Amino acid sequence: MTDNELIEQAKKARQSSYSPYSNFAVGAALLADNNQVFLGCNVENASYGLTNCAERTAIFKAVSEGQRQFKKLVIIGDTEGPISPCGACRQVINEFCAPDMPVLMVNMKGEVKHTSIAELLPYSFGPEDLS
Numbered sequence: 001m002t003d004n005e006l007i008e009q010a011k012k013a014r015q016s017s018y019s020p021y022s023n024f025a026v027g028a029a030l031l032a033d034n035n036q037v038f039l040g041c042n043v044e045n046a047s048y049g050l051t052n053c054a055e056r057t058a059i060f061k062a063v064s065e066g067q068r069q070f071k072k073l074v075i076i077g078d079t080e081g082p083i084s085p086c087g088a089c090r091q092v093i094n095e096f097c098a099p100d101m102p103v104l105m106v107n108m109k110g111e112v113k114h115t116s117i118a119e120l121l122p123y124s125f126g127p128e129d130l131s
């Protein structure tokens, strides 16, 4: 699975976005260790705060289907620069992804920023802090 293939999958997932309030569609593709790809889109709600972001949708789908080990995450949205995950999503990514796991932030112009949760969420609080 190449980066470009995963980006195309995230773009496809974005088409399922339910975002009538923000009109801002986001897609995500999460590659599990077993090479399964879990897709996600943002799912909004009339009670705005219940919105679930694309990347959390993908992670929750994977975990609910028994996958907890991941090797890459792609997020795509129509932003000026590569889209950046919100704070809630960073915390959820931190729960399940290794500090150096590649996270690709992408926009519809095809700009790609390679990062990791270690960069996105420094001084994180995570599972290891509770053991």
Ligand SMILES: O=c1ccn([C@H]2C[C@H](O)[C@@H](CO)O2)c(=O)[nH]1
Pocket (backbone or CB within 6 Å): 019, 022, 024, 025, 026, 041, 042, 043, 044, 051, 052, 053, 054, 055, 075, 083, 084, 085, 086, 089
């Ligand atoms: O990385 C991001 C940033 C925003 N959103 C969603 C949440 C909301 O539905 C809309 C506007 O914030 O975009 C995501 O899904 N992922």
Ligand SMILES: [Zn+2]
Pocket (backbone or CB within 6 Å): 053, 054, 056, 085, 086, 087, 088, 089, 090
């Ligand atoms: Zn988010």
